[in-house]
Structures are given as structure tokens and as C-alpha cells.
Amino acid sequence: MPVDPAIVDSLARDVVSLYATAEERLIKRVAIHLDSGLDAPDWATRKLAQLTAYRKEAEAVVAALEKESAAQVSTALHSAY
Numbered sequence: 001m002p003v004d005p006a007i008v009d010s011l012a013r014d015v016v017s018l019y020a021t022a023e024e025r026l027i028k029r030v031a032i033h034l035d036s037g038l039d040a041p042d043w044a045t046r047k048l049a050q051l052t053a054y055r056k057e058a059e060a061v062v063a064a065l066e067k068e069s070a071a072q073v074s075t076a077l078h079s080a081y
Contacts, residue, residue, distance in 0.1 A: 011076035018072055022065040029057050 033054050037043055 007079065011079055015069065015072055015076055018065065018069055022061055025061050026058055029054065029061070 033050060034047065037046055040046065
């Protein structure tokens with residue numbers, strides 16, 4: 001039995017939205033990190049020193065995405081099937 005394309009589009013939109021939200025979170029964090037102290041003479045050195053902290057934040061966003069997306073993708077596949 002074929003699946004209604006509208007259902008598949010809706011399921012895909014939900015998964016895409018999840019990834020778009022994670023992408024937006026990462027972009028906002030990058031912007032915040034880069035913006036702070038922009039006029040400081042040692043800006044580049046400070047940004048390099050903060051890289052580890054940013055990486056941990058980014059990894060947390062990705063870990064949350066993996067957890068959320070696994071369930072959502074599974075639900076979408078079961079619904080589509």
C-alpha cells in the first residue's frame with residue numbers, strides 16, 4: 001500500500017526542523033563566542049584559548065541532537081512504513 005506523500009513530507013519536515021534547530025543553536029554559540037571582546041588586542045589568542053570550551057558546547061548540542069533525532073527518525077520510519 002503506497003504512503004500518502006503528504007504524510008511523508010510532514011515526517012521529513014519534523015526531522016529537518018530538528019536539525020535546523022540544532023544548526024541554529026550552534027551558529028548562535030559561535031556568534032556569541034566570536035563577538036565577545038572583539039576589540040581586544042589579544043582577541044585571536046583569547047578565542048584560541050576558548051576553543052576547547054566551545055567544542056564541548058558544540059558536542060553537547062550534537063549529542064542532544066543525536067538523542068532526539070534517533071527517536072524522531074525511528075518514529076518517522078515506522079509511521080511511513
